[in-house]
Every structure is written in C-alpha cells, then in structure tokens.
C-alpha cells in the first residue's frame with residue numbers, strides 16, 4: 563500500500579515534469595507545433611521531434627526487407643527514407659507489357675520497417691522524366707488523406723512528409739492523386755507497404771515473444787491489360803496516358819487479366835524462389851492494394867497469423883488459409899518442418915495457376931517420416 567502511494571506520487575511528479583517539458587519543447591522552437599512533442603524513454607519526458615536520433619534506412623527491392631532490429635533499441639527515432647517514383651514498362655509475363663507506375667522502380671514498392679512510436683520521414687521524388695503527378699497515402703498514418711493531401715509532386719518536384727507510426731502492424735501505402743487517377747495508379751502498380759513492429763517485438767496468441775529467422779514481402783497485383791482481338795495479343799502502349807482509356811474499360815469489368823506476386827509471373831518461382839531451412843521461422847508479409855485475396859502455403863500452415871496485419875490484436879493460430887483484403891497487408895509466421903518446394907498461393911486457384919498469383923519457397927533439410935511417409939509408390943491395384 564505504501565509502495566503504491568509512492569508510485570502514485572512518483573508518477574504524478576513525472577507527469578508534471580513531462581507537461582513542463584512539453585511546454586518548453588513547444589515554446590523553445592518557433593517552427594515546432596504542439597503535435598511535435600514526443601514521449602521518449604521510460605520516464606515520459608517530452609522532447610521535440612527535431613531532437614530525436616535520425617536514422618537513414620536503405621530501402622531494398624522486394625521480396626527482401628531493409629536491415630532492421632526485431633526489438634527496438636532505445637528511444638523512438640526518425641527513420642528517413644527516400645523513394646523515387648518511376649514510370650516504366652513492365653513485362654508482367656513473356657510478351658505481355660504494361661505501362662506501370664512504381665515507387666522506386668519495383669512492384670510492389672519497397673517495404674519500410676520502423677517500430678511503433680518512431681517517425682517515418684519520406685523524401686518522395688518525381689523525376690522530370692515522368693509524365694504524371696503522383697503522391698502517397700500511408701494507411702499507417704493519421705490525417706490529410708494519409709498524407710495524400712500533402713504530397714502531390716509534379717514531374718521535377720520532390721516533397722518531404724513525416725508521419726508518426728503510432729499503430730503496430732503492416733500497412734499498405736499507395737499513390738492516390740485524385741479522382742480516376744486513384745484506381746488507375748494503384749492498378750498500374752503504384753503501391754508498397756510499411757511494417758511497424760511493436761517496440762518489444764512480435765508476440766503470439768499467448769503473449770509470448772516470437773522472432774523470425776527471415777522475412778519476405780510479397781506484393782500481389784491485379785493488372786488490367788487490354789487485349790487486341792485483331793492481333794490476338796495484349797496491347798502495348800508508349801506511355802501511361804496512352805494506355806489509360808483502354809485500361810479503364812478493362813478495369814470496369816473488375817476482373818484482372820493478370821495477377822502477379824512481385825511484378826511479374828514467375829518473379830518468386832524457380833531460381834527466384836524464396837528460401838528457408840527446416841527449423842527456420844519465416845515471416846511472410848503480403849499486401850494487396852486493390853482486390854481481396856486469400857493466402858495458402860501448400861504443404862505448410864500459418865502458425866501465427868495477424869489478420870489485417872495488426873499487431874495490436876491477438877493473432878490467430880494454426881491457419882490453413884488467411885485473407886488479405888484489398889487495401890491492407892497481412893502477416894503470417896511459419897516454422898518449416900519438412901524440406902521441399904512449397905507453393906505459396908492465392909488460393910483462388912484460377913488466380914494462382916491461370917492468372918499468375920503464385921510463388922515458391924524452397925526449403926532445405928532432412929525429411930521427417932513421422933510427419934509424412936509414402937507407404938507405397940503408385941502401383942497397380944492389388
């Protein structure tokens with residue numbers, strides 16, 4: 563009881579210090595707004611965003627994630643990233659081309675990784691060589707259409723946006739320049755994801771800490787590519803503007819002509835397969851910015867799955883298939899128990915096998931006969 567009283571008095575003192583510091587932080591900087599005050603450290607003292615440590619994150623191409631700690635080290639930081647918008651032609655399947663719009667030249671755009679409480683500061687550049695105005699809407703952020711209202715950049719311009727990452731989960735970001743350009747830019751490839759890890763790392767359904775040996779980011783994309791009945795081939799265009807009229811007509815049918823994992827049919831199969839070893843735990847991050855999907859690891863499971871990619875909710879366990887809605891990202895953890903090639907699919911199998919939504923995980927290790935054994939090879943019926 564006495565200890566409790568002591569704690570209460572201590573908390574009261576600290577909160578008084580915090581409030582005083584917050585005022586000092588705001589008044590000491592003519593440029594800082596009240597919202598710039600941030601809680602750092604265990605004692606809850608307020609500091610200014612400009613006083614936080616700044617770290618530059620080097621973005622990498624999916625399916626890989628930038629170097630990161632699973633458990634945060636120290637106080638919240640400002641994580642600085644730079645992305646260049648690239649309008650480019652992508653061959654989504656041999657002989658099938660699309661005038662894609664991309665963040666940093668890849669579909670999906672790169673995964674960014676921060677911890678809850680960190681700030682993400684993005685420099686978004688739209689090079690003069692592009693033809694369109696773009697912007698970015700972070701589903702992880704709060705306000706101004708996810709930042710979309712503050713980030714329009716015409717060719718030749720750049721903008722800097724800072725967001726507070728106050729929710730833990732994995733979230734889509736996408737271009738949303740306005741009107742019909744919103745779906746057009748998204749279904750021509752312009753989206754990616756942001757992973758906001760809890761500061762103390764991931765937890766399972768019992769609140770027990772879980773870690774991963776490796777993580778992969780799979781971005782699913784529905785493409786709407788006009789077909790030319792005369793030539794019997796998919797049409798090819800010189801620019802996103804030239805492709806727009808025909809593409810919008812296909813989009814109205816709501817049925818993608820092609821669906822890819824990471825930009826191209828086969829970008830994660832064969833020699834490009836994801837890899838793991840028996841005993842390794844893999845975090846699969848999957849995003850879809852427009853259409854609903856359902857993910858299944860053929861021959862494996864989702865040991866721990868965070869529906870909607872939210873780490874604030876209790877995860878589900880032992881899943882056979884898990885859904886990722888259009889406009890969200892999901893996270894699933896699996897420890898491999900058998901070697902071999904696993905197919906990681908959108909389990910609408912038409913979309914997987916006929917449209918392209920399929921990847922492979924190649925797993926090395928020793929076969930466990932207890933889990934599965936071929937008791938008799940195919941032979942004539944006795």
Ligand SMILES: [Cu+2]
Nearest residue numbers: 696737747752
């Ligand atoms: Cu755009």
